[in-house]
Amino acid sequence: MQRHLLATSISLGLFAGATTAALAETSPLEQQLKDLQSFQVIAHRGASGHAPESTMSAYELAHEWGVDYLELDIQITSDGELVVFHDDTIERTSDGEGAINDYTLEELKALDTGTWFNEEHPDSADPAFEGAQMLTLDELFERFGHDTRYYIETKSPQLNPGLEEALVAVLEEHDMIENGRVLVQSFEQESLLKVHELNADVPLIQLVWYHPSEEDNTRLVEWTGVTPGPEEITDADFQAVAEYAVGIGTNYMYEQQVVIDESFIRQAQENGLPVHIYTVNEAEEMERLIEWGVDGLFTDYADRLLELTE
Numbered sequence: 001m002q003r004h005l006l007a008t009s010i011s012l013g014l015f016a017g018a019t020t021a022a023l024a025e026t027s028p029l030e031q032q033l034k035d036l037q038s039f040q041v042i043a044h045r046g047a048s049g050h051a052p053e054s055t056m057s058a059y060e061l062a063h064e065w066g067v068d069y070l071e072l073d074i075q076i077t078s079d080g081e082l083v084v085f086h087d088d089t090i091e092r093t094s095d096g097e098g099a100i101n102d103y104t105l106e107e108l109k110a111l112d113t114g115t116w117f118n119e120e121h122p123d124s125a126d127p128a129f130e131g132a133q134m135l136t137l138d139e140l141f142e143r144f145g146h147d148t149r150y151y152i153e154t155k156s157p158q159l160n161p162g163l164e165e166a167l168v169a170v171l172e173e174h175d176m177i178e179n180g181r182v183l184v185q186s187f188e189q190e191s192l193l194k195v196h197e198l199n200a201d202v203p204l205i206q207l208v209w210y211h212p213s214e215e216d217n218t219r220l221v222e223w224t225g226v227t228p229g230p231e232e233i234t235d236a237d238f239q240a241v242a243e244y245a246v247g248i249g250t251n252y253m254y255e256q257q258v259v260i261d262e263s264f265i266r267q268a269q270e271n272g273l274p275v276h277i278y279t280v281n282e283a284e285e286m287e288r289l290i291e292w293g294v295d296g297l298f299t300d301y302a303d304r305l306l307e308l309t310e
Contacts, residue, residue: 027178027180028178028180029177029179029201029203030180031180035068036246039296040276040295041296041302041305041306042067043058043067043070043071044071044278044279044300045071045072045073046059046072047300049281050301051117051124052093052113052132053093054073054085054113055114057114057128057129059140059144060143062302063147068149068296069148069150069183070151072151072152073086073152073153073155074137074152074154074163075155075156076163077100077101077108080166082136082138082166082170083100083108083135083136083137084137085100085134086155088101088159092116093116094111095116099159101160109133111134114132115130137152145174146175148181149180150183151205152182153185154184154186154192154195157188157194164198167184168199168202171202178201183203185205185207186205187207187209187224189206192204192206192245193244196244203247204245205247205248206248208227208249210223210230210250210251210254210259211254212257226241230264235267235271238267238268238272242271245273246273248268248275248276250264250275251277251278252289262293265294266293269293269295276295276297277296278297278298279299280298281300281301281304290308290309
């Protein structure tokens, strides 16, 4: 009897040890890629329906809600610093004007990037938003660390020379890659390939935008030509993207016209590319796309999406 108990104990111990070893073999980066097979809630520029986009207030709120990814755009200042900002010019969401790349970080830090939101969205206005400073990527990482994941776009790389090198350096400095904390997205295939050359472990998302051709508005084309239009796309086209990217981010509407359908989503998935769709803010549209089987949605209202998916 004691021998039997001993043998059982040893067997259970070996099983537990093997299970622990198996779990230990899954690195954080591998786990991140596995998680992409589940639905992802992506907070577009933070909780930007409720707070000024790309500000700490917007990211704080989205993080409190427990989103899967904080989405952001990065650009580079005239003195080589990475800032979290969407537009190529600063007037829409600040009290300054001109190209963002013409300013130093110190000059950009002097701008008010919050008051505009109160003026345009009085129902969501908050005096605390006034005077919000433009964020650096370092500041965002220092605030949230490895407690969330980040979905970073290399914005307008042609206007931001050195952007990819600076980004990879910051990601490595903060151990974001090996810890499975980041996806890098871009419409520019060349930018993604440059990131891949700098660090092949960075998971990449190819962004696409489908719209009617100027020559023939009955035919859809992709903005940068990285793929054919949805009606012409083949398995080989998706596989070419899958050679360097772990997913694809796409619009599904263009001026009230649906440009992709369920078959596009399935075809991408069958060729190894999860599909994330931007930017979806109405609950009815969210439900429709979830029914289509999308793998994630970018939204300004992550609270609405979380209500549907939790």
